[in-house]
Amino acid sequence: MSSNKSILERRTRQIKTMAKDLGFDFCGISKAEFLEEEAPRLESWLNQQMHGKMAYMANHFDKRLDPTKLVDGAKSVISLIYNYYPQRDFNESSGYKIAKYAFGKDYHYVIKDLLKVFFQRIQDDIGEVNGRVFVDSAPVLERVWAKKGGLGWIGKNGLLLNQKMGSFFFLAEIILDLELACDGPVADHCGTCTKCMDACPTDAIPMPYVVDGSRCISYFTIELKEEIPAAFRGSYKDWIFGCDICQDVCPWNRFSRPHREEKFKPTEELQQMKPHDWLEITNDIFNRLFKGSAVKRTKYEGLKRNIAFLNQKKSDDHKI
Template sequence: MTQAPRTLNERDGLALLDQLRDWAHELGFSQIGVADIDLSTAEPGLLAWLQAGFHGTMHYMQAHGLKRARPAELVPGTLRVLTARMDYLPRHLDASDATPAPDGAQDVATAASTWQTVEWQRLGDPHAAQVSIYARGRDYHKVLRSRLQKLADRLAAAIGPLGYRVFTDSAPVLEVELAARSGIGWRGKHTLTLHREAGSMFFLGEIYLDLPLPLSEPVTGHCGQCQACIDVCPTRAIVAPYRVDARRCISYLTIEHEGAIPEEMRPLMGNRIYGCDDCQLVCPWNKFARRAVVDDFDARAGFQQPKLLQLWAWDEAEFLKRTEGSAIRRIGHERWRRNLAVAMGNALRWQDDAEMRATLVAALPQASPLLAEHIVWALAAGSSPYFLTGEALA
């Protein structure tokens, strides 16, 4: 990273950490913590997860090996990892809650009876297109990275030359492990970070530092005997407490997976076209989820209450325009339509829809082989007469 390791006496370190907390709050972060770089106890679990093949086609997970658990190997000179939490629950998540509470504060009972209920209702509407809450606004990578950079710049301006590197789900970093060790929260049984006063609806970011800041106290877990997240998972991707098989996870299938979605998974996806929030919706701790304090995570036009046919109507140019600066753009138009085709097949299975069926049939002649496979499946799933008579393949 930089020059010889710095030193900090306890008093100066604590004062600097208090100042960092103030700066972080000004930048929209809800909490920061400091973790040590010794993650050796996390290595066996990481290796077992990789050896089981639970990472699917995310080959970069295996390519980096144990660097994920060794911050000083990833960024030489690292002495501490500053972790940061930014709440992302949109301020205007549904029409019944149009007025955001100041500074992200909210009435817990009201929150639990509005946004979670609305999300469950949309999951039960076969014609609705369900996009994961975090992806409806601006790409969180862009938001957190720029604000973490500003936080690091302020630190460097205050103390002089500093060795650091900023990460936001952008490198082989054990984010949840670092968050747990720095007091941001504990690892839930769904493997996400949980906070007693903020649930799990937040993003994580890190700054690897060559500065020996005082460490934060970790917190204990509070999942107890609850396994609501395990029971609710549509594809049974949470194969054991604290263990997820990504190959079965709808978030992985709709975002990370590039090829054909396994047929046995398609009926289980329902109307989820980008990501899945079920394990968070059911989690009791998310009655404490906080609204975002930045407007970047407000849902964009087109993603507030979209319908499947509405999103299918976007050609590639429209898709690129609508998803500019969004995390969704990275999957591309073909995979976007692949996901929509699966959801439309599930909608047809639920209830016949002549317009939806005709739309799929019309798209088939120009479809790529990948998309054509999913369109044919969708028509068959809805017991389409076009498929059964062979007209869809003509």
């Protein structure tokens, strides 16, 4: 028994060392098992239509809760944190704001490449292992797994919070059929703070730990493909792609430190954008400015819609 335990611990140390060598800030391990506590929460959230028009959120319900349906014989979930907090926030000078995670290259590709290298190293160093890598691209409840793996707690704004670096980071997972030594969860440190709830201009956090995705600025500026409801005009605070408000006000983000990933750095052209540049942006400029960027998800027409929505409010205020 002790021999088996020492093998698990040695494997786990190997994997955590690999994670650090590849630039991941934290690595946590949890047992791949059915998420029994999450099932009623997810069902309730969906039944209340808090996913809005994001129909894909209702798909693959069982897979979201059971990792063995994603990887046969899954035994462990490796959860990883990768920092994206920028050296400088150029949003204030640009007149229009995009979420910090989208300043540089699309994280899906950057982190997916790292995960592939990671998984190959596991096979090279430990042996033949069956598994899959994930970075916000499959029905995986990444924040729940990160919480179970001891990487932090899920805050009142629905994001994973880490005591040492806040929440400006990406989460990624490797689900595999390799048994490892598991980490335990950490305590919730939100306390009585409600800054994220109080600051949300669209009331997308109606109660602690519940986020109404259908009211979130990120949802309206990225996921929603139709017209933005007029009732939310004036609530946007100049956001045209995503939103960082609930993170910017979170006290734990005083511990955020600039990332070291060159691919996440914004181009000089993007940093120099001014209000008139956004208003006059063409399809060609959009494609050049956001080549390989997550902003491409909203497409040129979507970004123009978002800018126009903000300007309609400004135009109305001017008339008054």
